[in-house]
Structure formats: C-alpha cells, structure tokens
Amino acid sequence: MIRFDSVSKQHGNQILFVEASATLNRGEKVGLVGPNGAGKSTLFRMVMRQETADEGQVAIDRGVTIGYFSQDVGEMAGRSALAETMSGAGEVSTVGTELASLEAALADPSRADELDKLVERFGEVQGRFEELGGYALEGSAREILAGLGFSESMMDGDVGGLSGGWKMRVALAQILLMRPDAMLLDEPSNHLDLESLIWLEGFLKGYEGALLMTSHDREFMNRIVGKIVEIDGGTLTTYSGNYDFYVQQRALNEAQAQAAYERQQAMLAKEMRFIERFKAQAAKAAQVQSRVKKLDKIEKVEAPKRQKTQHFEFQQSPRSGEDVVRLEGVYKGYGDRRIYDGLDLLIRRGERWCVMGVNGAGKSTLLKLVASSTTPDQGSVTVGASVKLGYFAQHAMELLDPGSTVFEALQNSFPRASQGSLRTLAGCFGFSGDEIEKPCRVLSGGEKARLVLAIMLYDPPNFLVLDEPTNHLDLATKEMLVEALKQFEGTMLIVSHDRHFLAALSNRVLELSEGDVRTYPAGYVEYVASTGREAPGLRE
Structure with missing residues (x-):
C-alpha cells in the first residue's frame, strides 16, 4: 500500500535516511520507533507529500486514502x-x-x-x-x-x-471519523486520560485499515501493533511483533553483532601477531604473504551501533516520619460542584499511591491539596515531620525562565554543584552536547518536562507528588525515569495515564468515582486483576 524504496533524505547537515526501505501493507498495524530527531515526523510528511525524498521514492497505491494526525492541529474556532x-x-x-x-x-x-x-x-x-x-x-x-x-x-x-489538549482530541476525532484506508498517527496517546486511551485502543484494534503510528506509551503500542519499523542511523529496520518483542529482539541482535565483531577482532589480532612475528623470516615469507592477502579480502565486521541508555541515580534523601500526610474531613468544591465530601486519607512512609478516576473526579485537586497549592473548604491537610515534598505539575513548566539556557536553569537551581555533575544530570534527562545551551523559550513540551524533572530530582525530596509526569516524555526517558523511581526510597503520590508507569511503581491504589473514595492495599496490577477493569467505570 505504501512503500519506501531506497529513500535518502537530508535536512541541512543532518542525514535522516540513507537508502532506507520499508513497506506498510493493507490491514497492518505498525509502530514507528526511533530516538528523538531520527526522522519519524519527516517520514510522515513524505507520505503526505509535504516533503520529498532527496533520492529514492515513497510509492502509494492508486486510490488509497490517508488520514494524518500530527501534533500541529492549527487554528480551530467559530463552530x-x-x-x-x-x-x-x-x-x-x-x-x-x-x-x-x-x-x-x-x-x-x-x-x-x-x-x-x-x-x-x-x-x-x-x-x-x-x-x-x-x-x-x-x-x-x-x-x-x-x-x-x-x-x-x-x-x-x-x-x-x-x-490545546482538547483541540488535539478534536483533530484526532476528525481522522477516526474519516476512516481512511491508512492512518498515520503521530503520538495519538498524548493529552488523553486513561479512560480515553483505553477507548482509543479498542477503536484502533477494530479499525480494518492500515495503521502507522508513533507513541510514547509502551502498553498502548504493545496492544495495537503487530510490527515495528525502527529508524536508527539512517536506516529502516522491520521487526515482526509488538514493542516488547522489538526490545527483546533488538537486544538479541546487538548481542549477536557484538559477539561476531569480537570473534573477528580476535581472529584479526591473531593473524596480525603471526605476521608481525614472522615478517622478517625468509622461511615464513610465503605464509606471511598469504595471510596478508587473506586479511585484505576479509569483509570487516563493523562494531555494532548501540543506542545510548542513560541512568539516573538518586542521591540519599532525608528520612521522613512514618506519617507523611494526613487528610481529615476534607471538603472541597468549585462553585456548586462538590469534589470531596469529608475525605479521610493517611499516606505513610514508603507507600506509593496511584490515584485513579475519570475526568473531574478530583485527581489533580487531591495532589494540589497535598502540595498546598490549594486549600480545603473544610477539614485539614497535615504534612508529617521531616517531610521534604517535591511536586511536579504541568504548570511548573511555565515557570522556567524563557531567557535562560538549559544549563543555566540547572546552575541557577544548584549554584554549588559542579559543572560535571550538572552536565551528567542533563545527559540523563536527554540534554547532551549543544542541547544544554538551548534557551528555555524554544524547548518543546517534552524537553521542558524533562528539565523540570531533572531540577526536582537532583536534590531529592522524600515525598514525590507527580501529576502526569510522563506527558510528552519519549520512551527512552520514560524507561530511565521508571528505573530511577524504582530505586527511590521515599513516598509517592501519582496521577498518570501510563499503565506501564503505574504497574512498575505503585503499591497502593486510590480510586475516586462520583464522590466515592475506595482504597486498595496493593499496586495497579493487582487492582486490575481484582476489579476486572483498567480504570474506574470501565469493564474488560
């Protein structure tokens, strides 16, 4: 249906594709993966004829209708x-x-x-x-x-x-209503809550056309696609299977390539030792010459390319008291609408609560109450002894100084830290090389989120309050964050629509539904198993 035949493409000095080939067949559901800047959006634009290949061609079967959802939704008003x-x-x-x-x-x-x-x-x-x-x-x-x-x-x-987030949903709805022969979806899971995400998952499973999509949501990708196309180093590599299979297969391929490279390096070293040892001996001249010719003809195995994986390690945070925060008889409303009607909740040290609930159930309001960003109409919110709280909210990204660079933002937050440690911190959160000199005003939503998280986690609190911390984060940064938070010894209160994130980190669930509050003394995986649903109000 759609074919990339030996496509080469360059933006300025940046080479995106070198004789890259791949196909999207009728009815296939394909995930497009690759590091930031690898060319995923460029590939979509070439299919839509918004850009052209420098060499090769992007061929589309005659009569095929294509719907394209991108993050740039344009102006919407008047109807x-x-x-x-x-x-x-x-x-x-x-x-x-x-x-x-x-x-x-x-x-x-x-x-x-x-x-x-x-x-x-x-x-x-x-x-x-x-x-x-x-x-x-x-x-x-x-x-x-x-x-x-x-x-x-x-x-x-x-x-x-x-x-902007709701306009994104309208733009996505346009493509879903269109039901074209092929859909190109660039991060359709952004800006969706868990309930909407699960609905979209079901819709796309039932869609009979071809699908090519990017997503930073690992679980969402796993459940929809049956094939992965990876962009890396200018090439397109196809893997049959979902995202988890791709990760396993890529690791296996890397290990095999590394082993082949090391075997050849050992053989070459052995041959070179023979040549060096006997090149001056006339009796061995024929053998030496034979081995030199042999080495000239050998096709060299290149050292395998490895995707850079960053790891962030928490510094030791101060230990809090056993009772981290206590809410007693909390009433909270906006206008005529009551959000909480006598809420009681105790969060103890080491607990990792994920907060579940439909839009408007009061998830973000709860986090604001705990973080003292808002106050209850009645009742009390008491933070315990020796609690050092770190609060990540979407509005925090708006507080970055637009005139400062990434590195200056880190320096201003930690003036006593060494340049080396701050550069390491920046690298962990995806800012390497010249990227640390980017002014904050030109950063994308994902880059701003990474910078705010880096600042919050460098001098670690012992109580993390996280409101959708993975929004806009790419898969690699999400994995780094999950692995780092697994090692975190403090307490967490989390709102997230990312099921992989919740499953990996939570050990308690708080479910908010139509004024009703329920607690589950186990993590998200056990919550799903016991309730039969992945979110409040949804049945499997």
Missing part, C-alpha cells in the same frame, strides 16, 4: 467541536457540504430555471452521501467524541474555547 470533527471527515464531509448547498439552491425561487439540472445533481450527490454513510455521520462523530472524553455540552460548544 462547535461536533461540526469541526465532521468537517474533517474526508469525502463524506465534502459531499455533505455540496448536498446542503444543493438543498439551499432548490429552495431558492431565483434559481427555478435551473430546477431540472439541480434535481438531477441532487439525486447524484444524495446517493453518494448515503453510500458514504453520511446520514449516520453525526451519530458516529458524537460516539467518537464521547469516547475521547467529550461531554454533550463540550461537543456542542465553540471549539475555539477549548484548551
């Missing part, structure tokens, strides 16, 4: 979220617009002389509209928007009043 979704549904949207125009023309007395022509065209367009399922379009659009977390009032309200 409802429902109308905006329907406007992007491809041919059916275009045909529907013409049908509405023809209906208006048929009702216009001034065009009575065109009546026969208009009626004939109306019949043709109406037939095509029915064939494309146009009369069911609004119902389908509402179903998709509801799956992505929209209430009826949000669907019918002005799309211009929505936040």
Whole structure:
C-alpha cells in the first residue's frame, strides 16, 4: 500500500535516511520507533507529500486514502467541536457540504430555471452521501467524541474555547471519523486520560485499515501493533511483533553483532601477531604473504551501533516520619460542584499511591491539596515531620525562565554543584552536547518536562507528588525515569495515564468515582486483576 524504496533524505547537515526501505501493507498495524530527531515526523510528511525524498521514492497505491494526525492541529474556532470533527471527515464531509448547498439552491425561487439540472445533481450527490454513510455521520462523530472524553455540552460548544489538549482530541476525532484506508498517527496517546486511551485502543484494534503510528506509551503500542519499523542511523529496520518483542529482539541482535565483531577482532589480532612475528623470516615469507592477502579480502565486521541508555541515580534523601500526610474531613468544591465530601486519607512512609478516576473526579485537586497549592473548604491537610515534598505539575513548566539556557536553569537551581555533575544530570534527562545551551523559550513540551524533572530530582525530596509526569516524555526517558523511581526510597503520590508507569511503581491504589473514595492495599496490577477493569467505570 505504501512503500519506501531506497529513500535518502537530508535536512541541512543532518542525514535522516540513507537508502532506507520499508513497506506498510493493507490491514497492518505498525509502530514507528526511533530516538528523538531520527526522522519519524519527516517520514510522515513524505507520505503526505509535504516533503520529498532527496533520492529514492515513497510509492502509494492508486486510490488509497490517508488520514494524518500530527501534533500541529492549527487554528480551530467559530463552530462547535461536533461540526469541526465532521468537517474533517474526508469525502463524506465534502459531499455533505455540496448536498446542503444543493438543498439551499432548490429552495431558492431565483434559481427555478435551473430546477431540472439541480434535481438531477441532487439525486447524484444524495446517493453518494448515503453510500458514504453520511446520514449516520453525526451519530458516529458524537460516539467518537464521547469516547475521547467529550461531554454533550463540550461537543456542542465553540471549539475555539477549548484548551490545546482538547483541540488535539478534536483533530484526532476528525481522522477516526474519516476512516481512511491508512492512518498515520503521530503520538495519538498524548493529552488523553486513561479512560480515553483505553477507548482509543479498542477503536484502533477494530479499525480494518492500515495503521502507522508513533507513541510514547509502551502498553498502548504493545496492544495495537503487530510490527515495528525502527529508524536508527539512517536506516529502516522491520521487526515482526509488538514493542516488547522489538526490545527483546533488538537486544538479541546487538548481542549477536557484538559477539561476531569480537570473534573477528580476535581472529584479526591473531593473524596480525603471526605476521608481525614472522615478517622478517625468509622461511615464513610465503605464509606471511598469504595471510596478508587473506586479511585484505576479509569483509570487516563493523562494531555494532548501540543506542545510548542513560541512568539516573538518586542521591540519599532525608528520612521522613512514618506519617507523611494526613487528610481529615476534607471538603472541597468549585462553585456548586462538590469534589470531596469529608475525605479521610493517611499516606505513610514508603507507600506509593496511584490515584485513579475519570475526568473531574478530583485527581489533580487531591495532589494540589497535598502540595498546598490549594486549600480545603473544610477539614485539614497535615504534612508529617521531616517531610521534604517535591511536586511536579504541568504548570511548573511555565515557570522556567524563557531567557535562560538549559544549563543555566540547572546552575541557577544548584549554584554549588559542579559543572560535571550538572552536565551528567542533563545527559540523563536527554540534554547532551549543544542541547544544554538551548534557551528555555524554544524547548518543546517534552524537553521542558524533562528539565523540570531533572531540577526536582537532583536534590531529592522524600515525598514525590507527580501529576502526569510522563506527558510528552519519549520512551527512552520514560524507561530511565521508571528505573530511577524504582530505586527511590521515599513516598509517592501519582496521577498518570501510563499503565506501564503505574504497574512498575505503585503499591497502593486510590480510586475516586462520583464522590466515592475506595482504597486498595496493593499496586495497579493487582487492582486490575481484582476489579476486572483498567480504570474506574470501565469493564474488560
């Protein structure tokens, strides 16, 4: 359906692809992986003819319709979220617009002389509209928007009043409603809560077209794709299997390549020792010459490329008291809406709570109460003795000084730290080489999140309060963060839609649902096993 044939592509001095080849066949669901800047978005743009290959070609079968979701959604305003979704549904949207125009023309007395022509065209367009399922379009659009977390009032309200994250959901809904022959989805799991993510997972499993997607959500990728295409070092390498299989196979391939390289290096060293030892002896001249010719003909095995993996190790944090935070009789509301009605909760040292709940259940509000970013209407929130709290929230990224570089931001936070330790810290969170001289104002959302986490974790608190810490983080940084937090000896309170993150780190679950609060004295994996659902209100 879509083929990359010996594609080469260069941006300035950066070489992205060198004679790279891969295919996307009908009905395949493929994950596209690779380090930041490897060329994943460029590959999507080449398929969409927004960029062209320097050499080779990107071939697309005739008649194939393609829907492309990117992180750049453009301007949306002036109509409802429902109308905006329907406007992007491809041919059916275009045909529907013409049908509405023809209906208006048929009702216009001034065009009575065109009546026969208009009626004939109306019949043709109406037939095509029915064939494309146009009369069911609004119902389908509402179903998709509801799956992505929209209430009826949000669907019918002005799309211009929505936040950037909700506009992203509208743009995604447009592509899902379109149901093209092939979908290109660039990070569709960003900005989704867990319930919407699980709904999207089910939708994509049932989608019969071809799918090529990137995602920083390991579990989401595992459950949808059956093939991985990796971009690394200018080449495209295909692996049959999900993301976990790819990780295992890549590690096996690296080990085999390393072993082959070491075997050849040992053989070459042995031959060179023979040559050096006997090159001056006439009796051995023929043997020496023979071995020299043999070495000249050997195809050298290159040292295997290894993806850089960074590891972050916590410095020792001070030990807190046994009772880390206690909420007693907490009431909290916004306007007429009650969020908490007499909440009692005790978090003890070493506990790792993940907070579950649908949109509006009060997950972020709970974290704000604990972090003293907001106060209860009634009741008390008491932080225990010797508690040093670190709070990661999305608004924290807005507090970075736009005029400072990454390195200056670290230096300003830790003026007594050595340059070497700060450069190591920056490298752990994905800022290497010249990237540490980037001004904060040009950083992406993911880069800002990494910088804020680096600052928070360098001088470690003993109580981490994390509100969606993995939003925008790439898979490699997420894995580094998970491994680091596994070694963290303090207490955690987490809100996250990343199931791999929750499963790896939690040992308690707090479920918020319609004013009801339930606690589970085990981690997320046990919660799913005992409740039969991955999020409140959802059944497996």
